[in-house]
Each structure stands twice: as C-alpha cells, then as structure tokens.
C-alpha cells in the first residue's frame with residue numbers, strides 16, 4: 001500500500017534562512033506520526049508547505065502515491081489534508097454548526113446546507129466519540145472544545161490526513177488526554193495523523209513513528225517503540241540534554257513581594273482571584289500549580305499592575321504599594337519584571353522588528369536614545385549581543401518578530417526581562433512551545449537568577465516544570481490558594497488533589 | 508483563511524502601488540473610451556496640463572502641499588489604529604484659528620504673525636480632533652462615526668460664524684475681511700524672484716517647504732521616537748500596550764491631537780498662502796483625498812509625498828483636461844480619482860497577491 005504522504009527533497013528558504021533542506025518524509029497510512037525538533041528546525045514550515053500556505057522552492061509531494069501540486073489550503077483540502085492550527089481560525093460569535101459550514105455553505109439558502117451539516121456532524125460525533133453541543137456559540141467554548149471544532153471542521157471537509165501543530169500547548173492535561181483519545185479513534189478509523197509537539201512524553205504515549213528535524217534537515221525517522229526520550233532529545237539537539245536541571249538547596253532571604261487577601265474581579269464581574277496571600281522572598285522560586293484558567297493569569301496580571309485588584313494589600317521590598325499608583329510602569333521601575341504567559345498577544349509586537357519588540361515596556365530608559373528619539377543602532381547592537389548569548393536563531397535583530405519561531409520569540413522575551421536585573425520576576429508559562437534544549441537553558445537561567453538573589457514567582461501548567469524549579473509550591477483552584485508545599489516534600493498525586501480543590505482543611 | 512502574503516519591502520512600498528495606479532489608469536482609459544474620447548489624447552492633456560508648463564507644475568505642487576498635510580494627518584492616526592475621517596472638519600476649524608489669530612493681531616510684524624497663524628491652525632485643528640479622540644479613548648465612541656459627525660458640525664459652525672459673526676458688515680459674501688498683508692506666506696514665484704529666478708506665477712507658496720518638513724517630522728515621530736513607538740504599539744497590539752505600561756487612552760488622544768494639527772496645514776496653505784481670507788468650503792473635500800493618499804502611501808511619509816504628487820497631477824491635469832476636452836467633464840475627472848482610490852485602497856490585497864505570484868515565478872525561474 002502506498003504511503004499516505006511522501007515528501008521528497010523539499011527545499012524552502014526565507015531570504016538567508018534555509019528553513020527546509022532536502023527534506024524527505026514518509027507517513028504511512030493509518031498511523032500517528034510525530035515530528036519533533038528544536039525551535040526553528042523547520043517543522044511548521046514543512047507542514048505549511050504540505051498544507052499549501054507556502055510553496056516549496058523545490059521538491060515533490062505525493063499523496064496516496066500520486067504526485068500533487070498543492071498551491072493553497074483549498075488544494076490541500078481537495079486531496080484530503082486538513083490542518084489544525086495552534087491559533088484557531090474560528091468565528092467566535094457563530095455557533096459550532098455555522099463555523100463548520102463556513103466556506104462550505106452549499107447553496108444560496110442555508111437551510112438545506114445546514115440540515116446536511118447537522119446530519120454529518122451527528123455522524124462524525126458518533127463515529128469518533130466527539131461530544132460537542134453543535135448549537136453552542138464558539139466564543140463560549142473552552143480552548144479544548146474550540147480545538148475540537150477545528151478538528152470537526154477538517155473532518156467535515158473530508159480530511160483523511162490531519163496535521164496538528166503543537167495542539168497541546170494550550171490544553172489542560174485532561175483536555176490533552178481527551179484529544180489523544182480522539183486521535184486514537186481517528187487512527188482506528190484509518191485516518192492518518194501528523195503531530196508536532198515539543199513534549200516527548202506525548203510522542204512516547206501516542207505516536208507510532210517519529211521523525212526528528214534539526215536545523216532544517218530531517219535527521220532521523222524511528223519507530224517510537226524502539227526509542228526513548230533521552231535518545232530523541234539527543235537527536236534533536238545534537239548533544240546530550242539534561243531533562244531535569246539540578247539545583248542546590250538555598251535558604252531564602254528577605255521577603256520582597258508580600259501580598260495579603262488580594263482579590264481580582266474581571267470586566268464581566270466574575271471573581272478571578274479570591275483572597276490570595278503569598279510571599280516571595282529573595283533567592284527563592286515560588287511555583288503556582290493549577291489547571292489553566294483557575295486565576296493564575298489574573299493573579300500575575302494583578303501583581304504586574306495590569307489589572308487593579310479590588311481589595312487586598314501589596315508590599316514590594318517592604319514598601320506598601322497603593323493601588324492608585326499601581327501600574328506596570330511603576331512596578332517595572334521598582335524592579336518587578338514580568339514574562340507574560342501569552343507572548344504573541346502581550347509580550348511582543350508581532351509586526352515590529354525584533355529589536356523593537358526587545359524593548360517593549362522599557363522605551364523610557366534614557367540610555368536607549370537621546371531625548372525623545374530612540375537610537376536604533378544601539379538597540380540592534382544590544383539585541384544582537386543577547387541573541388548570541390541566548391542562542392536565538394536566526395540571530396537577526398532586524399527580522400520581523402512574527403517571523404521567528406515560537407521558541408525563539410520566547411527567548412527574546414526572556415532575554416529582555418532577565419537581562420534587566422529584576423528584583424522579582426513574574427514568569428508565566430516560560431517554556432510553552434519551547435524545545436527541550438531551550439527548556440534546559442531557560443531553567444538554568446531561572447535557577448541562576450534565584451541563586452543571585454532574585455525572587456521568582458513561576459506560573460506553569462506543566463507540573464514537571466513546577467516541581468523541578470520551585471522551592472515552594474502553591475496550588476490554585478477557582479481563584480483560591482488551596483495549599484502550600486515544599487517542593488522536596490510533595491508529589492504529583494498530592495499536588496493533583498490540591499489543584500482539584502481538595503484543600504488541607506477538607507482532607 | 509488565506510496564505511499570509513509576505514512581500515519584500517521594496518515590492519510592498521513601490522511595486523504594488525505602481526501596479527495599482529497603472530491598472531487604475533487602464534480602467535479609467537476604458538471609461539474615457541466608452542464616452543467616445545481618445546484616452547491617449549486625454550492622458551496627454553492630463554500630463555501636459557499638470558507637468559508640461561511651469562504654471563501647471565506650480566498648481567500641481569500647490570495641490571500636492573494640501574494633500575501631504577491631510578495624508579500625514581490620516582497616517583498618524585492610522586498608526587495608532589484609528590481611522591480619522593475628520594480631516595475636512597479639522598482643517599475647517601484650523602481655518603477659523605488662522606482667521607482669529609491673523610485678524611486680531613494685525614499690529615504684529617510678519618515674522619511673528621506667520622508662525623502664530625500656523626500655530627493657530629494647528630491648535631484649532633488639534634482641538635477639533637481631540638474631542639473625538641477623547642470620546643473614543645474614554646467612552647469607546649467609534650472614531651469613524653464621531654469624526655464624520657464633527658465634519659458636519661464644523662461646516663455648520665463655520666457657515667454660522669461667517670454669516671453672522673465674522674462677515675464684514677458691508678460685504679455680501681460670507682467671508683472674513685482680508686488678512687493683514689504681512690501675514691501672507693510668500694508665493695514661490697515671488698520668493699524665487701528675490702534670487703533672480705523667474706518662474707511663472709501660480710498659487711504655489713512656501714508652505715510646500717513646511718509640508719516637506721512635516722513629512723520629515725512625522726517620519727521621525729513615528730519610526731524613531733519613543734512616543735511614536737508607543738503609538739505603533741497601541742495601533743498594532745493594544746494588549747501589549749497595556750503590558751508595557753502604555754496607556755492606550757492617552758496615546759489615542761495624543762495621536763488624534765497630532766493628526767488634527769497636521770490637517771490644519773491645509774488651512775495654512777489655502778488661506779495664509781493663497782486666499783488670504785477665511786471663506787466657505789475652502790477645504791473642497793481634500794480632507795477625504797487624504798484618506799486615499801495615506802492608504803496609497805502606506806502611511807509612510809515618502810509614500811505620502813509620492814501619492815500626493817499623483818493626486819496633485821490628477822487635480823491640476825484634470826482641470827486642464829476638462830477645459831480642453833469638454834466631453835470629459837470635471838465629474839469625469841472625479842470618477843478617475845475615484846477609480847484610483849478604489850484600486851489603491853480597496854483592491855490593494857488583490858495587487859499584493861498578484862505581485863507576490865509574479866515574484867515567486869521569477870525567483871523560481873532563476874533557481
């Protein structure tokens with residue numbers, strides 16, 4: 001039987017950057033095929049070529065044994081390829097049915113088309129155990145369910161081959177489990193799945209084979225059963241990688257950030273943070289564990305001055321912060337810096353050149369220019385130095401921010417905040433979408449900061465990350481702090497219970 | 508869902524607008540053909556009338572000066588993510604500012620009066636733009652709606668003032684008395700004559716240099732200054748602005764103030780440089796042309812200069828054309844302008860796609 005997909009000698013360059021070099025890839029029908037590789041290795045580019053977003057400079061694509069020309073997503077859909085993007089392409093005010101119909105309305109009168117869509121959706125849900133309320137408004141659905149709508153959309157259009165680019169980066173663990181159930185069901189029905197992820201755990205759990213890319217080249221394809229995370233890591237990075245960074249015990253110093261009874265209400269009037277008290281001392285990493293959406297984001301934003309808390313008190317370096325003068329600008333001046341969770345929406349300006357994004361929040365620093373005018377040459381030189389230090393690829397300060405791969409964008413944000421010597425650093429999801437080599441690097445940097453006496457408040461949905469880095473762990477559920485543990489005296493089950501809201505008192 | 512179109516900067520800023528202008532002229536040619544006139548002769552008259560004579564060129568550059576100011580005004584707001592449709596109204600109010608300053612400070616010498624007149628224009632234009640800016644920033648009233656409303660308010664207000672308050676008692680015309688002579692911005696032909704250079708007389712005056720200086724100023728502001736950085740962050744990623752400690756509300760008001768002040772340049776050129784009095788409808792719809800100019804010029808000062816020149820040619824050459832070929836009326840010329848606006852603005856994406864395809868072909872052919 002001919003393979004579902006065969007790519008031969010694919011090449012693609014963006015100016016100087018050779019993103020795909022003579023890439024060959026065979027994906028067998030009815031399998032789940034993983035693709036791993038460092039940030040900027042060219043995974044998304046390769047999939048974008050397969051899905052018709054980019055045209056390859058040279059090379060051949062075969063689908064089901066037949067050479068095909070894919071010039072647009074429409075061509076890709078035509079030959080049975082569907083793609084689920086990390087940033088969903090859904091119309092939020094419309095219902096699930098309407099979103100699925102979009103672009104496939106079938107006729108002037110929607111009614112006939114809609115009945116067909118409903119019938120088809122019912123069939124798909126039955127076949128794959130995909131539960132979803134088709135009349136729900138997409139904007140009201142959780143991220144996991146929105147992703148499900150994207151998958152339904154692709155299946156409705158007759159996709160036999162489904163590409164998922166880092167689908168779990170935005171999911172909570174239970175949502176990720178549900179996704180994997182679905183992918184297994186798809187595989188059983190004979191569909192082919194291509195899965196890009198940085199989480200080797202996921203590769204091991206669900207794929208049949210895995211291909212490794214490095215610096216634009218396809219360096220290996222192996223049977224998942226015959227490999228291991230350390231081996232994959234080494235193939236990806238070209239050297240041995242520490243999957244867990246060592247750190248020494250330290251005694252924390254003076255309290256730097258003290259928060260008492262802080263509550264935050266969002267613009268809809270929903271209470272997001274409820275009566276939170278916490279302290280971050282010099283030279284310690286305090287981790288906040290919790291399922292995404294339990295108030296961690298709002299807590300970080302409130303501490304950073306982006307949101308006004310409704311009640312509570314806050315002290316920084318022993319000095320009381322009055323809410324009337326609580327804003328990001330002032331907190332930055334005091335030495336509280338912030339690596340935001342959502343780098344593209346918050347931490348960077350995608351349309352800016354990288355060296356401009358690299359001063360976001362700091363443009364009033366006198367040394368960045370003369371008087372009201374910024375010194376671009378100097379900003380470029382600054383970023384060039386940081387790029388070398390942080391191994392950002394490509395090391396091109398003038399490249400548009402949006403053209404860097406996700407992990408490299410993250411390094412730009414981290415470099416900006418860390419290199420400004422914070423007293424306290426708020427860090428949200430520092431390694432989301434970041435490759436394992438870079439995770440090791442970022443973890444080392446954070447631990448070095450802590451050893452230098454910086455207080456770090458870390459929010460992450462990755463329990464591994466929280467447990468590896470933190471000295472102390474707080475769990476959050478429904479806006480409340482539900483427990484506190486020393487990192488050395490807890491485990492996943494323990495934290496899992498606390499995160500589910502089973503508090504110490506109740507237990 | 509469509510593929511992102513990534514063009515090299517030179518293609519985006521030069522080739523795409525050039526292609527859309529050529530396409531617009533081809534379509535306009537068809538329209539001319541359809542009314543039984545020869546498009547080639549029409550084109551000749553258009554170019555001859557606008558660039559072929561010293562006088563024509565003077566008028567072309569005069570219009571260009573107007574368009575640069577209103578184009579910059581739209582561009583600055585655009586960088587903050589705002590669509591300022593209110594250039595007409597802001598320029599109208601700027602005219603009021605000019606008249607109030609010049610006709611009340613008649614005792615001042617020219618070297619003081621001229622800068623004060625310019626400041627008056629900028630201040631009144633800025634104030635008129637600041638109100639919609641404030642309403643957008645604090646109340647969320649959409650700037651497009653409010654600036655359109657403010658255009659109407661401005662035109663009603665100026666009619667009232669000119670008819671009832673500012674008109675000279677013995678005059679029948681709704682206009683102010685002439686400004687004091689020392690406040691006239693010198694005509695180009697007079698200024699050059701000082702250096703012994705003789706050029707034909709036209710409306711063109713030294714405000715052109717103010718417009719070019721404003722282009723440099725706006726470039727510096729938007730692309731090099733700390734404030735411009737904040738403006739662009741707000742325009743392109745408001746969430747990042749909040750993260751960065753930039754207040755979007757403040758930046759919106761500031762951007763509108765600058766935008767309105769720039770629109771005031773139209774009043775400087777028309778009134779201080781040419782009409783030498785405040786009269787009704789001196790803005791002549793140029794405020795709206797500014798939108799097309801800014802779109803076509805990619806909201807970049809250099810692009811705006813080029814687009815303003817193009818529209819200057821169109822306005823001046825079009826007037827000559829209507830005169831020489833009566834079958835082609837002024838309305839026809841307006842239609843041609845409309846086609847260009849349509850092609851340069853609305854159909855922009857189409858041409859970007861086209862150029863991207865052509866580039867792809869040629870790069871593959873080379874490989």
Ligand SMILES: Nc1ncnc2c1ncn2[C@@H]1O[C@H](COP(=O)(O)OP(=O)(O)OP(=O)(O)O)[C@@H](O)[C@H]1O
Nearest residue numbers: 014019039040041042043044045403404405406407
């Ligand atoms: N539109 C573009 N213009 C210029 N360079 C680009 C563009 N898209 C991608 N690149 C570059 O091509 C290389 C490969 O990028 P790609 O997005 O495919 O990486 P990736 O393997 O998906 O990385 P990540 O794991 O971080 O998502 C990177 O160096 C990136 O900067």
Ligand SMILES: [Mg+2]
Nearest residue numbers: 043044405406
């Ligand atoms: Mg990618």
